Amino acid sequence: MSIELCRTLIQLSFATPDAIAIDSAKKQLQTATDKQWEQCLATLGLHRLSPLVFYGLEVAGLTSLVPKSYLDRLQVAYQTTLKRNNIFLLTLDALLQRMQARDLHPTIWKGIALADSFYPNPGTRPMGDLDFAIFPEEMEEATRVFQSLGFRLDEQAETDDAVYFVNPMGVKCDVHHRVRLFEGIEPASLVTQLNPRHLQVETLQVLDPSTTLVHLVVHMDGHRHETGPLLSWILDIAFVLRKWGDRINLARVEAMMPDKTHWVSLMRSLRFLETELGETLPESLASAAREFEPLTLAEILRQRRLALWGLPHLRGWLRLGASQVDSQLRLQRPALVADDLLLWVGDFWRQRRTLRMADAR
Known part of the structure; x- marks a missing residue:
């Protein structure tokens, strides 16, 4: 069944399997039918796990057991994610360095922080944009920083809680100046400092x-x-x-x-x-x-x-x-x-x- 193949691939990429689990996975990979592979890859794509699964197969040394046409699709998903995330990381680095120079205090959310510091490799966690939270009183100066790096304000996407910036490379920044979920809570109690793995800035302020x-x-x-x-x-x-x-x-x-x-x-x-x-x-x-x-x-x-x-x-x-x-x-x-x-x-x-x-x- 394709669901069992999906479970095996996810476990291989997520956990550190022992010898028994590796042997079981090898048998399943070797006996999976084309239909099971097609269904499984469609499922992995729906759940944005193709890059992580490719990386996991590579680390486990099992890529040779995946039919080439399916392995190629997984590899393309990983390489595309890695390339895009490297652009995100370089962009974030430039933004943060300029914001720090102007004594601004952005909080980085979700995707990019996870890809940099929690997932095993930046290419294993897809994302669509860079998520920030910025104090309302810092938004005017932060806007100047975005504009100084070629970002323009996407006025059509603006909401009561957030504004959106996009640059010529297609990098989109989702910048929240109001976070209703945490209203009434002292902001300083919501954040911590994280030492990033793939940025030049020494610390990231994150939730x-x-x-x-x-x-x-x-x-x-x-x-x-x-x-x-x-x-x-x-x-x-x-x-x-x-x-x-x-x-x-x-x-x-x-x-x-x-x-x-x-x-x-x-x-x-x-x-x-x-x-x-x-x-x-x-x-x-x-x-x-x-x-x-x-x-x-x-x-x-x-x-x-x-x-x-x-x-x-x-x-x-x-x-x-x-x-x-x-x-x-x-x-x-x-x-x-x-x-x-x-x-x-x-x-x-x-x-x-x-x-x-x-x-x-």
């Missing part, structure tokens, strides 16, 4: 461990209705815990969550990492998570496919119906598995049951 965890979960949930769950976002959580697990304040994390939905998402994601990928969690987190049913790999893959169709909502049914006569529309969305909609009902009630349990705590 502290507990705040980072909250931000990742709330961001993931905020997009769930349109994207479904992404494995790459769940692995973000895992890489943060690997680096900072002993610094997570669980009570603070729970208190900062806007509602129980996010707490349940975190706990079920932790259980997924533990039960499906064999990740060892910090004991405080593992103990709290054991009260919750884990997300399963099949559930995550199913919900991602359905969300990209807009199912089970009416617009999704209309889109699915239209795709029966419009092959182009069908090619724009992932192929659905026969029982996706049937099993979604079980997913829905499992989530409801878990939420009721959390509310009763």
